[in-house]
Amino acid sequence: MSSEPGGADADDATDTAVDTPAAAAEGARDAAEHPLVVEGLHKTFGGITAVDGASFSVAEGSLTGLIGPNGAGKSTTFNCITGVHTPTSGRIRFRGDDITGMAPHAIAQRGLVRTFQIARELPEMTVLENMMLAPKGQAGERLSYAVVPGLRDRVVEQEEELLERAWQQLEFFEIDHLAEEYAGTLSGGQRKLLEMARALMTDPEVVLLDEPLAGVNPTLEEKLLDRIHELREMGNTFLFVEHDMDVIMNNCEHVIVMHQGSVLAEGTPEQVTSDERVVEAYLGGDV
């Protein structure tokens, strides 16, 4: 699927309008309980409507599944949330702030990230180098050593902190022994672990996972799911697209079902899989 080259600048996003102190208090409570809220999201590509009024929210500390038949609009929704696409209309709120149309890096800096597949050129770099590429906004990227006293020390300090964090993440995902290997030589499952480890370099609050288990063998799948549950216990929130219904049933407490660009049903895994509309949407398939 092709992507637009990034959303609008952060400054272009509209501020959340709050009419009364009571509304502000309500909004703050909602934002605390549901860090991510999608309201009436639409996205069209020429004559094609990919997302058609999708609305849902993701509860704090949850592992929420986003499912739906092929072409339901899941990836486009992810791309709108993370700023890869600018929505045609609708609102996306993160922690109560309107982030609609913000650039991907601005959204990531706020603590909302998605895992990215290792791009074509990155297999030529080592696992550790891939990890070090992830964080943005370091001192050395914006300023010159010559004009700012002490900047070199600050940059060195930041690099050391990043390196330490990179090793911590590699150890957490049990791929530290692969640090010096080229990313291109990793197995599909190891690559998925690296993608997760890399996404977590920026210490995000909410992580969007797009089929994190695709092509992963059962042993690594278990390891990856264990890590996701551990991170969740430490306070992270996850929204994940997954085609494997067993994974959804066994791991998510809340499931959102998309169909033809909007939300068809949501609830516990048991509720959605026994919903006739959901079964019909999958054409009587194996939900």
Ligand SMILES: Nc1ncnc2c1ncn2[C@@H]1O[C@H](COP(=O)(O)OP(=O)(O)OP(=O)(O)O)[C@@H](O)[C@H]1O
């Ligand atoms: N860049 C694009 N240009 C044109 N049409 C697009 C684009 N991206 C998505 N679409 C169309 O929008 C619809 C929704 O696609 P999307 O990839 O979001 O669905 P999905 O639920 O993620 O599907 P899958 O499970 O197969 O990955 C599809 O009809 C798709 O062909």
